[in-house]
Amino acid sequence: MKTIIFKSASVYLLPLLLLFSVFILLRGHYLPGGGFVGGLMASIAFVIHSFANGVENTKNIVKFHPGFLMPVGLALALLAGSLPLFMGETFMTGLWMDQPVPVIGTVGTALFFDTGVYLVVIGVTLTIIFTISEGL
Amino acid sequence: MLTAVISGFIFALLIPFILGRLKSISTLWVALLPLTLFIYFLSKIPEILAGNTIKTSYQWVPSLGINLDFYLDGLSLLFVLLISGVGTLVFVYTSAYLKGHHYLDRFYAYLSLFMASMLGLVLSDNIYTLFLFWELTSISSFFLIGFNNDKEDSRKSALTALAITGFGGLFLMVAMVGLGQITEVYQISAMAPMAEAIKDHSLYGWVLFFLFIAAFTKSAQFPFHFWLPGAMKAPTPVSTYLHSATMVKAGVYLLARFTPVLGNHEWWNGTLIIVGAITMVYAAIHALFRIDLKGILAYSTISALGILVFLIGLGSPDALLAACIFILVHALYKATLFLVTGIIDHETGTRDVTQLRGLNKVMLPVGIAAMLAAISNAGIPPSFGFVGKDLIYGATLNMGDLAWLLTCLAILTNVALLVAGFVAGIKPFLGKLPEKFENVHLPAPSMYVPPLILATLGILFGLFPGILEGGLIKPAVSSLTGASPDFHLQLWHGFNLIFLLSLITIGSGTVLYFLLKPSESLLKKVTAFDRFSPQTIILGISHGFKLAGKGWTGFFQNGYLRYYLITILGFLSLLLAYRLYLGVDLLINTELMTEVTFYEAVVLLVMAVAILFTVFSKSRLAAVASLGVVGYSFCLIFLFYSAPDLAMTQFSIDTLTVILFVLVLYNLPKYLKLSDNRVRIRDGLLSLIFGALISILALEVMSESLSKETSEYYAENAYILGKGKNVVNVILVDFRGFDTMVEITVLAIAAIGVFGLLKLHLRSTEKE
Numbered sequence: 001m002k003t004i005i006f007k008s009a010s011v012y013l014l015p016l017l018l019l020f021s022v023f024i025l026l027r028g029h030y031l032p033g034g035g036f037v038g039g040l041m042a043s044i045a046f047v048i049h050s051f052a053n054g055v056e057n058t059k060n061i062v063k064f065h066p067g068f069l070m071p072v073g074l075a076l077a078l079l080a081g082s083l084p085l086f087m088g089e090t091f092m093t094g095l096w097m098d099q100p101v102p103v104i105g106t107v108g109t110a111l112f113f114d115t116g117v118y119l120v121v122i123g124v125t126l127t128i129i130f131t132i133s134e135g136l
Numbered sequence: 137m138l139t140a141v142i143s144g145f146i147f148a149l150l151i152p153f154i155l156g157r158l159k160s161i162s163t164l165w166v167a168l169l170p171l172t173l174f175i176y177f178l179s180k181i182p183e184i185l186a187g188n189t190i191k192t193s194y195q196w197v198p199s200l201g202i203n204l205d206f207y208l209d210g211l212s213l214l215f216v217l218l219i220s221g222v223g224t225l226v227f228v229y230t231s232a233y234l235k236g237h238h239y240l241d242r243f244y245a246y247l248s249l250f251m252a253s254m255l256g257l258v259l260s261d262n263i264y265t266l267f268l269f270w271e272l273t274s275i276s277s278f279f280l281i282g283f284n285n286d287k288e289d290s291r292k293s294a295l296t297a298l299a300i301t302g303f304g305g306l307f308l309m310v311a312m313v314g315l316g317q318i319t320e321v322y323q324i325s326a327m328a329p330m331a332e333a334i335k336d337h338s339l340y341g342w343v344l345f346f347l348f349i350a351a352f353t354k355s356a357q358f359p360f361h362f363w364l365p366g367a368m369k370a371p372t373p374v375s376t377y378l379h380s381a382t383m384v385k386a387g388v389y390l391l392a393r394f395t396p397v398l399g400n401h402e403w404w405n406g407t408l409i410i411v412g413a414i415t416m417v418y419a420a421i422h423a424l425f426r427i428d429l430k431g432i433l434a435y436s437t438i439s440a441l442g443i444l445v446f447l448i449g450l451g452s453p454d455a456l457l458a459a460c461i462f463i464l465v466h467a468l469y470k471a472t473l474f475l476v477t478g479i480i481d482h483e484t485g486t487r488d489v490t491q492l493r494g495l496n497k498v499m500l501p502v503g504i505a506a507m508l509a510a511i512s513n514a515g516i517p518p519s520f521g522f523v524g525k526d527l528i529y530g531a532t533l534n535m536g537d538l539a540w541l542l543t544c545l546a547i548l549t550n551v552a553l554l555v556a557g558f559v560a561g562i563k564p565f566l567g568k569l570p571e572k573f574e575n576v577h578l579p580a581p582s583m584y585v586p587p588l589i590l591a592t593l594g595i596l597f598g599l600f601p602g603i604l605e606g607g608l609i610k611p612a613v614s615s616l617t618g619a620s621p622d623f624h625l626q627l628w629h630g631f632n633l634i635f636l637l638s639l640i641t642i643g644s645g646t647v648l649y650f651l652l653k654p655s656e657s658l659l660k661k662v663t664a665f666d667r668f669s670p671q672t673i674i675l676g677i678s679h680g681f682k683l684a685g686k687g688w689t690g691f692f693q694n695g696y697l698r699y700y701l702i703t704i705l706g707f708l709s710l711l712l713a714y715r716l717y718l719g720v721d722l723l724i725n726t727e728l729m730t731e732v733t734f735y736e737a738v739v740l741l742v743m744a745v746a747i748l749f750t751v752f753s754k755s756r757l758a759a760v761a762s763l764g765v766v767g768y769s770f771c772l773i774f775l776f777y778s779a780p781d782l783a784m785t786q787f788s789i790d791t792l793t794v795i796l797f798v799l800v801l802y803n804l805p806k807y808l809k810l811s812d813n814r815v816r817i818r819d820g821l822l823s824l825i826f827g828a829l830i831s832i833l834a835l836e837v838m839s840e841s842l843s844k845e846t847s848e849y850y851a852e853n854a855y856i857l858g859k860g861k862n863v864v865n866v867i868l869v870d871f872r873g874f875d876t877m878v879e880i881t882v883l884a885i886a887a888i889g890v891f892g893l894l895k896l897h898l899r900s901t902e903k904e
Contacts (some may be wrong), residue, residue, distance in 0.1 A: 014486050024784075029860035034779040034868060038787035047795055067891065070884040077877055096859055108859060110869045113876075117869070124887040125792060131894050136529040 010052035017045030035114035039121025069123030077116025144252025155241035167227035174220035207261035210611025225586035250276035273442030293366035304353025311346035355387025372478025408449025416442030420552035440787035458527035472509035494569030508591035510561030520598035554645030
């Protein structure tokens with residue numbers, strides 16, 4: 001699928017889709033969306049890019065191995081979950097800021113947890129797809 | 137007390153690093169740890185003697201009743217002194233025995249790990265920490281037995297020992313859980329007052345059963361005894377420490393510890409007497425025919441453990457006193473004999489008693505230690521063994537109707553043990569020194585001083601039993617019987633029946649020693665019976681398990697995805713069919729259904745066409761693509777029925793699945809070998825059946841009145857508690873956040889699995 005149209009489109013699609021996936025992630029708490037779907041969208045963005053430009057080029061954009069996102073995401077989720085422990089609450093209690101942050105809205109530990117899920121999903125999907133497309 | 141227990145664990149962690157730095161210095165200083173502990177516990181004697189018990193408690197998992205409760209009473213004191221005392225000598229001995237060994241640091245680490253676990257075990261008051269330390273002793277013993285891990289039989293013995301003692305450990309846990317259920321307290325010290333109520337409880341028999349299996353496996357009772365001779369593959373310090381003086385006595389300790397709680401019931405006494413008697417006679421007779429020094433000692437140890445179980449089974453205050461004394465007697469002489477065996481092995485290179493003679497000429501101090509131990513073992517006055525034997529006969533003679541039978545069994549055992557002791561302790565040292573041993577020399581003092589100390593104590597305590605009586609034995613007995621004991625230990629009781637029995641034992645034993653010469657041909661005759669031994673039977677069973685497991689796994693885990701699917705779907709179909717056979721309540725209420733709209737009908741039609749295309753397509757890629765169409769159609773249906781979250785996720789997942797399929801299939805060989813018609817009909821039938829069953833199930837679910845409690849709870853509280861309006865997402869990240877946490881972990885593991893499999897080129901052999 002090395003058509004010029006697809007190739008040029010993919011260059012613009014990647015940032016747009018990534019932005020869209022972040023949007024999906026952030027709005028998840030109030031409207032349909034969330035970390036899991038957002039992560040899948042972001043992975044699809046990279047997959048489309050790799051279809052048009054080859055896996056090697058996509059990897060060059062990311063600079064690091066996507067598998068690296070898995071521990072980062074897991075750590076973020078765990079941290080978000082254990083943050084209440086320091087406040088004398090039980091594990092995974094939701095903590096919320098008093099004032100809403102502009103654009104994003106009210107920020108709580110749940111958002112960080114969801115971001116952790118988002119990163120893990122991207123890491124997992126890309127690791128599997130890149131490995132399979134290279135390894136076979 | 138927590139520090140005393142923990143110190144060993146910390147030491148075990150640190151020692152490899154410390155010894156790595158101090159390569160050149162002698163490792164004698166390592167013995168300072170057990171020595172310190174020994175002195176620390178000695179200092180507690182006055183307090184215990186005053187009738188107090190020392191209790192400390194640290195909260196660990198209070199919600200489950202698991203706390204680090206430590207409890208020092210007479211019985212624990214006897215054991216901790218034994219563990220730390222013998223431990224000190226073994227540590228000293230090891231510094232010379234394994235001098236310069238490549239893995240000496242590891243050895244010390246395992247040894248201190250074991251010592252700490254053992255201390256924890258005998259000090260635990262909480263039933264769950266008791267179990268924990270019990271398992272830790274099994275594990276550290278596994279490391280120690282398999283220390284020479286480059287030898288196959290060493291590894292095998294370690295595994296056998298771990299399998300049997302670990303198996304017993306599981307039984308211990310069940311027994312402890314049962315006890316916790318009955319009493320609803322988790323401290324052993326709090327259970328004793330409830331002894332009567334426990335015995336009347338319907339679970340009492342089960343608790344006994346599980347507790348006994350645990351104790352019998354650990355203390356090598358018949359028919360689980362065979363791991364102990366195998367464990368003799370370990371270096372001698374280990375055999376000395378674990379398999380004569382301490383670990384194997386853990387089972388005895390367990391029985392003794394629970395005597396006030398569970399004892400004095402006909403099931404308790406009967407079982408222990410029978411098992412103990414069988415073990416002590418069986419193993420004592422076996423010991424007579426061995427020619428390997430360690431083999432002799434192993435079987436005589438099993439026999440001695442049998443005596444202890446037997447005495448606890450008798451249960452009278454006399455018998456419990458005898459048990460306490462005999463624990464000490466046995467530890468002193470058996471540890472000595474093991475240490476001596478280690479020296480002989482180390483210096484001459486053989487442990488074959490038919491070859492060893494006249495070693496007194498080259499290693500007199502070792503010979504003296506061995507002979508003193510043999511004398512104590514034989515119960516010849518004025519040794520401590522004589523005091524012990526007197527008490528045993530005293531206990532059996534007081535047993536009413538069975539007195540003579542039990543006494544005869546005890547005499548038989550003691551005679552055989554005496555012969556075994558003479559063979560191990562005296563025979564190698566007397567006679568003419570063979571030429572090949574003339575260059576043998578005395579080892580370093582750190583090797584022969586420990587057995588000398590132990591053997592001398594064995595005589596000293598016999599001459600002056602009063603040293604021990606007040607400080608050690610009385611509190612120990614009183615913690616077993618619950619009453620302040622009234623006895624006075626002494627060497628000489630005058631000419632009475634018991635003395636006569638002792639004389640008979642010594643006399644007939646000595647005669648037997650001169651008559652019976654251990655030899656290889658005799659051993660061969662005995663081993664011919666091994667075919668019927670419990671060892672063969674139990675190992676056979678475990679081998680059978682292995683074969684059955686292999687067959688089972690080979691059948692189900694055949695590596696073909698299609699057979700996995702057939703198994704899963706077939707099994708589910710059977711289950712569902714059975715459920716539906718029991719009664720279906722199909723009430724299709726057409727009134728409640730919404731009308732099928734035009735676009736719904738279109739989507740369903742697309743789906744049906746796509747499915748048919750998938751089934752009959754001749755190209756893999758086309759089949760996969762049309763499966764994708766089915767998936768997208770589903771997304772639309774989700775969307776129609778207002779589940780946008782589900783639709784979004786399904787949509788992304790479907791896209792990625794198709795991509796993955798394409799990636800994989802693209803690399804497969806071009807030509808698709810179509811499965812033949814029979815296979816297709818089989819698969820089709822299974823799919824039809826499964827699909828039909830699921831449809832019926834779905835319809836049945838519809839006819840049930842839905843319980844909306846859960847969904848309403850989430851819907852109501854999503855904003856109040858989770859501050860989110862998207863209920864699905866709030867459930868995922870807040871209400872069930874812990875599940876999500878685990879799920880993403882699983883995802884990550886799966887990705888690592890895929891990466892590992894493909895990058896290591898462990899490709900599947902299946903290529904069609």
